[in-house]
Amino acid sequence: MTENPLKIVDISTVNQSTADELLDAATTQGFLFVEGHGFSQEEVDTVFQLSKEFFQLDNEYKNKYPIDSSNHGYANFGGENLDPQNQKQGDPKEALNFTSLNFLTGKSSKEIPDWLLQDPERERIITDTIQRMYQLSIRILKLLAIGLKIEDTESVKGEDWFLSRYDPSKDSGSTFRFLHYPGQKSLNPESVIRAGAHTDYGSVTLLFQQENQEGLEIYSSGGKRWIPVPFVGADRSKSTTAGPPVVVNIGDLLSYWTGGILKSTIHRVKFPAKVQETGQDRYSIVFFSHPNDDALLEPVPSKLVQTIQNRGANSESNYITAKQHLDNRLAATYGWKK
Numbered sequence: 001m002t003e004n005p006l007k008i009v010d011i012s013t014v015n016q017s018t019a020d021e022l023l024d025a026a027t028t029q030g031f032l033f034v035e036g037h038g039f040s041q042e043e044v045d046t047v048f049q050l051s052k053e054f055f056q057l058d059n060e061y062k063n064k065y066p067i068d069s070s071n072h073g074y075a076n077f078g079g080e081n082l083d084p085q086n087q088k089q090g091d092p093k094e095a096l097n098f099t100s101l102n103f104l105t106g107k108s109s110k111e112i113p114d115w116l117l118q119d120p121e122r123e124r125i126i127t128d129t130i131q132r133m134y135q136l137s138i139r140i141l142k143l144l145a146i147g148l149k150i151e152d153t154e155s156v157k158g159e160d161w162f163l164s165r166y167d168p169s170k171d172s173g174s175t176f177r178f179l180h181y182p183g184q185k186s187l188n189p190e191s192v193i194r195a196g197a198h199t200d201y202g203s204v205t206l207l208f209q210q211e212n213q214e215g216l217e218i219y220s221s222g223g224k225r226w227i228p229v230p231f232v233g234a235d236r237s238k239s240t241t242a243g244p245p246v247v248v249n250i251g252d253l254l255s256y257w258t259g260g261i262l263k264s265t266i267h268r269v270k271f272p273a274k275v276q277e278t279g280q281d282r283y284s285i286v287f288f289s290h291p292n293d294d295a296l297l298e299p300v301p302s303k304l305v306q307t308i309q310n311r312g313a314n315s316e317s318n319y320i321t322a323k324q325h326l327d328n329r330l331a332a333t334y335g336w337k338k
């Protein structure tokens with residue numbers, strides 16, 4: 001197995017020492033693995049199975065739900081270009097996105113493929129996963145707030161500072177996503193990028209991947225090179241049933257909010273030679289956690305953040321909202337006119 005360059009942090013206990021470990025990974029690599037997340041192996045496998053069955057449906061059917069300007073719906077092959085400056089063609093992947101999410105119900109207020117609603121079990125899997133990935137992101141944000149030692153204000157305790165911008169029933173840019181990168185045996189593995197280089201747009205991103213479907217890479221700006229993120233399975237000496245650690249990375253919003261202390265690291269998906277040989281498809285299940293649309297990206301009241309001057313939210317006097325930030329990024333990714 002490829003060596004794992006990332007930390008694995010167990011977040012089952014919320015305390016200062018877990019928070020410090022998490023903060024260390026978030027301020028250095030911006031990417032880490034998190035275990036103690038509560039998803040069992042069986043639950044993770046079930047979500048992947050559902051995603052696989054969805055992507056096997058006819059193209060004609062999937063295209064009835066085209067991706068819209070809020071990033072909701074089905075994105076066909078080539079429909080998304082994550083690195084428009086360097087890539088002429090869109091990425092060789094398909095995706096099903098769920099936006100306009102209410103986290104009290106796990107449902108989107110937008111139309112979703114009726115295939116997912118035909119069997120109550122399919123709908124349950126989706127809504128349950130959405131709610132639990134959201135809760136997991138909330139736990140991570142709480143730990144980051146503890147790690148950053150955010151100060152208490154009159155209206156909110158420091159550890160709840162991010163959470164107070166996360167009302168579960170209010171609009172946000174949070175997105176749940178199924179991704180599928182088909183295996184292509186005939187291509188030159190070194191030249192194939194499956195998802196272009198980019199940073200994520202939100203606060204934190206959570207991602208499940210599967211064994212023998214590797215390809216995710218992070219960019220080390222210090223070493224000026226790409227570092228593969230391996231598949232890491234659950235530690236069976238700790239739990240016989242736990243799912244694999246989830247990949248967690250910091251997005252632009254959180255980086256901006258913290259004056260760049262938390263790192264939003266560039267990443268991409270390549271087609272490694274090993275996967276090319278087997279012709280394996282890659283599937284990933286991703287949750288992009290965003291604060292409410294109206295959250296102002298003002299500097300986080302933490303001494304650590306205040307030490308950084310003229311970066312991110314610290315350099316602005318007119319704060320933009322989370323929604324304005326997201327709209328700017330989506331316009332570039334999909335070539336939309338603003």
Ligand SMILES: O=C(O)CCC(=O)C(=O)O
Pocket residue numbers: 179195200207209216267268269283284286
């Ligand atoms: O599939 C992956 O591993 C990465 C997906 C990703 O980075 C994204 O959708 O933002």
Ligand SMILES: [Fe+2]
Pocket residue numbers: 198199200267
């Ligand atoms: Fe990403």
